[in-house]
Amino acid sequence: MLGIPLNLFKILKLQKHYIINFVLLFMAKFLDTSGVTYHLEGLIKNADEKIVLISPYLKINDRIKELIEDKNRLKINIEVVYGKNELQPDENNWLKSLDFVRTGFCKNLHAKCYLSEKEALVTSMNLYEFSQQNNNEMGIYVSREEDSKLYDEINTEARRLFRISEEIKVTVEKVPRKENGASNNSNSKTKTENKDVGFCIRCKDEIKLDPLVPYCKKCFKSWNKYQNEEYEEKYCHICGQSTKSSKIKPTCYNCYKKNKNKLNFPL
Numbered sequence: 001m002l003g004i005p006l007n008l009f010k011i012l013k014l015q016k017h018y019i020i021n022f023v024l025l026f027m028a029k030f031l032d033t034s035g036v037t038y039h040l041e042g043l044i045k046n047a048d049e050k051i052v053l054i055s056p057y058l059k060i061n062d063r064i065k066e067l068i069e070d071k072n073r074l075k076i077n078i079e080v081v082y083g084k085n086e087l088q089p090d091e092n093n094w095l096k097s098l099d100f101v102r103t104g105f106c107k108n109l110h111a112k113c114y115l116s117e118k119e120a121l122v123t124s125m126n127l128y129e130f131s132q133q134n135n136n137e138m139g140i141y142v143s144r145e146e147d148s149k150l151y152d153e154i155n156t157e158a159r160r161l162f163r164i165s166e167e168i169k170v171t172v173e174k175v176p177r178k179e180n181g182a183s184n185n186s187n188s189k190t191k192t193e194n195k196d197v198g199f200c201i202r203c204k205d206e207i208k209l210d211p212l213v214p215y216c217k218k219c220f221k222s223w224n225k226y227q228n229e230e231y232e233e234k235y236c237h238i239c240g241q242s243t244k245s246s247k248i249k250p251t252c253y254n255c256y257k258k259n260k261n262k263l264n265f266p267l
Helices: 006-025 033-046 062-073 089-096 129-134 148-164 184-188 217-224 253-259
Strands: 029-031 050-054 077-082 101-105 113-116 119-123 139-143 166-168 197-199 206-208 233-235 242-245
Touching: 029 033, 033 062, 033 113, 033 119, 033 139, 050 148, 062 077, 077 148, 113 148, 119 148, 139 148
Parallel strands: 050 077, 077 101
Antiparallel strands: 029 139, 050 113, 101 166, 113 119, 119 139, 197 206, 233 242
16 A cells, blocks of 8 residues: 555554544534424433523423423523514413523524523424424534534524523413403304414314414315415415415404414414
8 A cells, every 4th residue: 555554554544434433423413303302302301500492483382391390390590582472371371480481582583592501402493382293394403512612602692692682571461351241242253253263274164373373284284295385375364254365474464463462473
């Protein structure tokens, strides 16, 4: 080998092998949908000092809530940053019950990032129940021990986002009682006035009211084949009336105007 002794060549080749493996060991890890969910749960479970959750949309599933509640009992500081409209009452009240959670609203937030003192996860996945169960996601996992420089850069940006956020003093939402003299005409009110009922924008079947998820399961499967958020649909998700709608604009203008500060919308 051009004058290089055979033994020396073997040593150099072996060193190259170890160097490549060493570099790969300290690279960030790519994750698919299941990997993102797995590492998010692990990140929360393994945290001993802090948890930072940054997500534009916030509607946390029961499994993640259990993990957060457990860390709250252990008096671990948890910071939550969101950026799309006001929290729904059930989410609002749940956060209120947690003494060690601080919540901030960051205008124009689009980043999704989750951290503990040991690891970080940068991903496309919102901390939103529907995203975790239905969407195709990806992300990058970083261990602080294996890549402290990259972790520190992510942590620095996460800290900045929390600093520029408006800290929200979460208050318990109370359900107003009906007046004794209220008219019995309430039974004749249309179903569109029930705050929990919405309509599939493609077939008009009744579904849970959520502008971020404006399809029934059957129509979502059909839409999900192409995932065109601007594909024209037929109905308003809130009032159920005929209108030009889409995944990204699921309601008529009047319903959007009335509810833009009450519900989460894609835009």
